Amino acid sequence: MAAERYTLLDGRVHVYRRENSRFWQCAIYLSGRNHRSSTHQDRLDAALTVAREWALDRIAEDRLGARSLSLNEAVATDTPLTPTTAAAKTFRQAAEAFMTEYRVLTAGERNARYVENKERHLKLYLLPFFGTRPVSEVTAGLIQQYRVARLNNASGRRPARSTLHQEMVTLRQVLKSANRHGWIAAVPDMSAPYKTSGKIAHRAWFSPEEYVRLRAATAERARNPKRDRWRAECELFHDFVEIMANTGLRPDEAQRLEMRDVKVVTDTATQQRILEIEVRGKRGVGFCKSTPDAVAPFERLLKRRGVSQPTDLVFGKIQRQLLNAVLDELGLKEDRDGNPRTAYSLRHTYICLRLLEGADIYQVAKNCRTSVEMIEKFYASHIKTRLDAAALNGRGQSRKEPSASKALANA
Template sequence: MATESHSILGGKVRVYRRENSSRWQCSTRVKGRNCRASTGEDSLSLAKEFAEDWFFKIRSQANSGALPAKTRVEKTFDAAAAKYLEEYDVITGGTRNRVYVTGNARRLRLHLLPFFGGLPLSEVTSARIHAYRVMRHQTAPNGKPPARNTLHQEIVTLRQVLKTAIRHGWLTHLPDMSAPYRHAEKVSHRAWFSGTEYKQLYLATRKRAEEHAGKRFGWHAAQLHDYVLFMANTGLRPDEANRLQYRDVEIVVDDETGETILLIQVRGKRGVGYCKSTTNAVYPFERLLERNLPKADDLVFPGNHVVMLNNILEEESLKFDREGNRRTAYSLRHTYICLRLMEGADIYQIAKNCRTSVEMIEKYYASHIGTSISAAAINVKRKAKSKRQIVEHARRNRHQMVQGNNILE
């Protein structure tokens, strides 16, 4: 990491000194290639003289067709980025989400390449990365800085490009990319509906379905009502519900409880898994069967309910929770998890049924559920000893010590 840098010859040559080094180095760009060398000098003035002679020497030799053998030619960030984009989709075998792959290319094109593009890879240092963060805040449109997650995704893309450079031997190590001055972040819980709020929501969707029955949007309103009930009683992710076909859902009688539930074969970001619903998901699914008379490979929810759901959330003042978190269709999954926890369900079984991990549930859900804390284990009351009991206990201990000493003698 360069701690001091100077430009000479109109900016064509840079003379710099790295951290923990007394020797000056120089770098320049000749014929589209970055070259650098050590001046071997501790004095800045002597280093500048060496850099001038070195620059004219390699430029004349480059014009004749060959650079000096000892001159090190370094790859630039844009070359590593081009290699990364060329390899990434091939190496991952197309298994990564197309939106994610396209997003990485967009982040490089719009933000990372304009800032880091012409830099030699060794100059993509911690200080440069910090300067990039500052630049993204200072040049934000309308004075609104990028969201924390947006900037995090850009740094992740930057790290992947530098790892590509390491694999090809163009870079020796990754710089420190952690954000300086960072404080410990509060773990915020996911937006969900409490029992009262969930009841308010499904009563509103039921009312909407009754009002629109037989009208233009009657089918959409009825579908939305069943969607809300189905999602809040299965814990499916919205993308999993969008892929769900009627042949993936089976109405069964559970052997352990004797209740009628849905056994769902789920296809989502975690591959194929199974989900067992609550009994309250059966009636909405039966209404879907009766309303749509579907084929086996038809989608259970073929329509998009985003606009109508958002309108109802706005009308019922349910769009945001008390911490300001925005509620979406995903909040119905969070509601399922939280309500099951509050009813005393086993956290491992919830994680398995929702195709997630116990750690994720403990971090984002169980931490703010009051029933996850045992009052019996906290409010332990032990009877205090009286003064006479304390004296008697001390006398007994002293007597035992005396007897032990007599035995040893």
């Protein structure tokens, strides 16, 4: 009986079964030598899987052996090691390959600005440090040197923790791309040594008293703007503050909001008029239901706007300078911990106020298109109503054990 044969990896790997044998064998030819092994599998599907893994291991070992030989030859001849001498791809080539793949594979699924940030990380920071090195020389130690260099930059401006994390994500993606192409055997360890748990700081928000002051200040601006030509902008800004604090929208979601995305409806459960909003943001399409207090500012906005098209923007671009001016006048630009307040703080205010009122945290997370974990981590940890004083301070009455004589009498 003739041997059964199959091939893998573009014909480089042969899988076959000899006569009078129930196990499948595999073979690959590398660097002038034929490697053979038994898969110890009698089923073809399992044998093909084992053969593929075995062949990839042999290919990796062969490349590592060639790499070691090139290093030894360079040392013996006192020849400077260059990417050409080592027959290795440079980090710059790996980065270019990654970006080419990334643009195509994430088209329509990633925000254009997010893709631009990948290019910016590479151009400004990663390529100047790793660019000319062979990608195989990017080790865990070299990555640690990069961290130290970024944190001790000459400008004296220390990058934020999240900024450095994003650069590490881009670096890891480049190395994974190089690994897929077979330019490196494995991705090096990129975990940060000496890492401690990051401080969990609450997001900047407006307490109920501070929000009342902010709303009163924006209302006064809407009634009496400093320049009459600013009246329309001040009125829109006042409505923006009230709607944002009663819906929990992200600022970018509010800027993209169109007239057709917002409806005034009567809630069947509470019989109150609320806004029902179809949100298009970083999480795709979601839905949001406002509090009743968001209806009045939206109707004011519609009355001022008059006849409008369904595709007209509700807010458009909001003047950030106006928000900063109002906050500076009220002394509310920073909270007590020094965290700056921005338009995003209105979303945080919505979440915190709902939690203060005892709203279900799962429903708040769904309405804000985020996770319960995020709310527990950044909001619920500093909301006092999340602690039950009765459960904390209550004292259970200890039960007295009956005496032995009474136990015998009742027996």
